[in-house]
Amino acid sequence: MLFDLPAIADLSDSALTQRLQAALDHKTKPLGALGRLEALALRIGQILGSERPRLEAPQMLVCAGDHGLAARGVSAYPSDVTWQMVENFLAGGAAVSVLARQHGLALTVVDCGVARAFAPRAARPGQPQLVLKSVAPGTTDASVGPAMTEAQCAQALANGREVVRSLPGNALLLGEMGIGNTSVASLLLARLCGVPLEQGIGAGTGLDAAGLARKRAVLQQALQANAGATTPLQALAALGGFEVATLTGAVLQAAAERRVIVVDGFITSAAVLVASALAPQVLQRCVFAHRSGEPGHTRMLAHLQAEPLLDLGLRLGEGSGAALAWPLLESACALLRDMASFASAGVAQQGS
Amino acid sequence: MLFDLPAIADLSDSALTQRLQAALDHKTKPLGALGRLEALALRIGQILGSERPRLEAPQMLVCAGDHGLAARGVSAYPSDVTWQMVENFLAGGAAVSVLARQHGLALTVVDCGVARAFAPRAARPGQPQLVLKSVAPGTTDASVGPAMTEAQCAQALANGREVVRSLPGNALLLGEMGIGNTSVASLLLARLCGVPLEQGIGAGTGLDAAGLARKRAVLQQALQANAGATTPLQALAALGGFEVATLTGAVLQAAAERRVIVVDGFITSAAVLVASALAPQVLQRCVFAHRSGEPGHTRMLAHLQAEPLLDLGLRLGEGSGAALAWPLLESACALLRDMASFASAGVAQQGS
Numbered sequence: 001m002l003f004d005l006p007a008i009a010d011l012s013d014s015a016l017t018q019r020l021q022a023a024l025d026h027k028t029k030p031l032g033a034l035g036r037l038e039a040l041a042l043r044i045g046q047i048l049g050s051e052r053p054r055l056e057a058p059q060m061l062v063c064a065g066d067h068g069l070a071a072r073g074v075s076a077y078p079s080d081v082t083w084q085m086v087e088n089f090l091a092g093g094a095a096v097s098v099l100a101r102q103h104g105l106a107l108t109v110v111d112c113g114v115a116r117a118f119a120p121r122a123a124r125p126g127q128p129q130l131v132l133k134s135v136a137p138g139t140t141d142a143s144v145g146p147a148m149t150e151a152q153c154a155q156a157l158a159n160g161r162e163v164v165r166s167l168p169g170n171a172l173l174l175g176e177m178g179i180g181n182t183s184v185a186s187l188l189l190a191r192l193c194g195v196p197l198e199q200g201i202g203a204g205t206g207l208d209a210a211g212l213a214r215k216r217a218v219l220q221q222a223l224q225a226n227a228g229a230t231t232p233l234q235a236l237a238a239l240g241g242f243e244v245a246t247l248t249g250a251v252l253q254a255a256a257e258r259r260v261i262v263v264d265g266f267i268t269s270a271a272v273l274v275a276s277a278l279a280p281q282v283l284q285r286c287v288f289a290h291r292s293g294e295p296g297h298t299r300m301l302a303h304l305q306a307e308p309l310l311d312l313g314l315r316l317g318e319g320s321g322a323a324l325a326w327p328l329l330e331s332a333c334a335l336l337r338d339m340a341s342f343a344s345a346g347v348a349q350q351g352s
Numbered sequence: 353m354l355f356d357l358p359a360i361a362d363l364s365d366s367a368l369t370q371r372l373q374a375a376l377d378h379k380t381k382p383l384g385a386l387g388r389l390e391a392l393a394l395r396i397g398q399i400l401g402s403e404r405p406r407l408e409a410p411q412m413l414v415c416a417g418d419h420g421l422a423a424r425g426v427s428a429y430p431s432d433v434t435w436q437m438v439e440n441f442l443a444g445g446a447a448v449s450v451l452a453r454q455h456g457l458a459l460t461v462v463d464c465g466v467a468r469a470f471a472p473r474a475a476r477p478g479q480p481q482l483v484l485k486s487v488a489p490g491t492t493d494a495s496v497g498p499a500m501t502e503a504q505c506a507q508a509l510a511n512g513r514e515v516v517r518s519l520p521g522n523a524l525l526l527g528e529m530g531i532g533n534t535s536v537a538s539l540l541l542a543r544l545c546g547v548p549l550e551q552g553i554g555a556g557t558g559l560d561a562a563g564l565a566r567k568r569a570v571l572q573q574a575l576q577a578n579a580g581a582t583t584p585l586q587a588l589a590a591l592g593g594f595e596v597a598t599l600t601g602a603v604l605q606a607a608a609e610r611r612v613i614v615v616d617g618f619i620t621s622a623a624v625l626v627a628s629a630l631a632p633q634v635l636q637r638c639v640f641a642h643r644s645g646e647p648g649h650t651r652m653l654a655h656l657q658a659e660p661l662l663d664l665g666l667r668l669g670e671g672s673g674a675a676l677a678w679p680l681l682e683s684a685c686a687l688l689r690d691m692a693s694f695a696s697a698g699v700a701q702q703g704s
Contacts, residue, residue: 030668035664077700081700088380095386099687310662312387312661314387334454335447335451347433347437
């Protein structure tokens with residue numbers, strides 16, 4: 001596949017890591033008492049290359065696309081809900097819209113390949129923006145052949161890189177919308193991590209038992225119809241979706257630019273799975289926001305050796321979990337920057 | 353004990369609950385897809401008696417006190433660190449100071465009985481305030497007799513009520529500072545919940561194995577020396593601390609006023625334990641912010657049938673966990689107030 005993989009440096013810097021750890025250890029608190037906030041502060045410091053990291057102009061990037069598989073009844077909702085929800089994101093009524101406003105996250109929604117076309121609209125400062133990067137009006141049904149051609153997949157990857165290049169700031173929050181895309185995540189989990197479908201699928205937006213059985217059968221067909229797609233990029237093209245491929249490109253670009261990447265749930269984790277299979281250093285830049293209620297996500301997180309910040313039974317997507325976790329990243333940075341040390345505050349240390 | 357228990361109404365209101373649940377169910381998301389955020393929104397709506405709840409003028413109340421037990425070596429830090437950390441809270445350098453600034457929480461620190469006296473200082477708008485409500489310069493060593501007299505305990509309870517009455521807003525976040533106070537929480541857990549000391553104590557601010565063995569032995573002595581203190585108020589006086597008793601009064605007052613009460617970790621949960629033993633409806637007003645790394649907290653949460661929002665291995669106290677969880681409460685309210693319904697957004701519902 002003709003895809004230009006950006007150079008992604010190894011961030012391991014033991015001198016900086018030691019300085020960050022020393023700074024945390026001298027803060028006015030017992031050693032390690034801020035628990036996982038300390039590891040989070042350390043990670044953000046490493047990504048941004050600073051002992052006093054500051055998150056700037058955070059961008060919530062919501063990628064949307066439709067899926068040929070949806071016609072096979074793998075979702076509780078009709079495909080057109082993808083289009084309807086994008087309009088809802090832009091109108092400000094969706095969960096991610098509300099949370100982005102709450103936390104001052106600039107919201108960009110990308111049409112990566114939604115079945116119904118959007119009218120172009122003028123960007124208004126401070127309002128959500130729609131970026132038109134549709135590769136095609138939905139993928140092909142993966143249960144009968146590849147969801148995308150290699151050229152389409154390469155185009156979506158390049159689109160993701162280009163969109164991120166156009167956005168300011170040093171933090172990227174990942175979101176998505178696409179009726180049927182938990183199926184895509186389950187397929188990529190099965191193919192790239194070897195997790196059996198039975199362990200990697202769930203009810204998505206609300207399938208009943210019969211719907212779940214149908215989903216399993218359809219996904220089994222998709223794996224068989226694309227048995228030869230075994231490399232990460234082949235699997236992405238054959239089993240993925242336009243929004244997942246665009247997100248994969250976005251993750252690679254953000255990693256190359258040393259942005260902090262805040263991963264939402266099952267579908268955005270699937271994009272990180274593909275990106276990290278291409279360039280493992282991607283994971284050094286990732287903060288996993290939450291553990292989804294979708295069972296495959298726990299298997300995927302285990303594969304990525306990721307421990308998410310929140311575990312609230314969310315299964316909405318959109319970037320809602322990433323937005324909910326965002327203040328914890330801000331807190332980690334503020335604590336690292338602004339807490340006093342024992343010496344500066346005149347507080348006695350342990351055992352003194 | 354002469355203590356004026358405020359009237360705390362039962363908030364169960366099935367009509368409001370049904371309206372809140374219906375509002376959540378009609379938001380543009382699959383049923384239940386916001387997971388525990390939905391239960392949180394429902395609870396806050398119930399407490400504030402509104403389908404469009406809005407949190408106003410949130411108050412972080414940090415109660416500080418010293419403990420006679422500390423002289424027995426139950427903590428890794430000397431008692432004077434209580435005083436030093438209060439100065440650090442007020443100077444803005446502690447974790448709770450940083451987090452309160454981040455989230456716009458007004459910070460009030462109460463000297464409930466710190467060993468070293470504080471100079472009174474003028475309140476400055478927008479700055480942390482110190483409230484002087486010291487019952488005595490530290491409790492008596494509970495391993496040889498009651499930590500407080502009944503009159504002292506009643507005074508601390510009344511102080512907590514009075515402080516809350518003086519604060520604006522409809523949400524109270526609980527914090528504390530007191531070298532030795534994980535011992536107090538473990539003692540109350542043992543006495544009021546019947547949890548054996550071995551299961552209810554931990555390293556606190558950082559005891560080693562020998563220190564932990566010493567702590568266990570000292571706490572065993574305290575339970576024996578106060579074997580007759582079996583009611584909640586008797587146990588609070590005999591085994592508690594001035595900050596825990598003041599917090600207990602604060603919780604009762606906040607509950608009576610239908611404020612949202614955000615519970616921090618092990619020590620503030622101990623205050624809620626006592627308050628809810630006196631008036632079970634207190635728990636209807638509580639949101640448990642996090643699960644502490646201190647093992648006794650998990651036992652206490654189980655007794656209170658509470659499921660905290662965060663589980664980040666925090667063991668700092670101060671109210672730091674309550675402050676970290678605060679944006680989730682704001683999010684729950686914003687989602688309930690501001691998300692579109694399927695009808696208003698023109699989005700197709702499940703199965704349609």
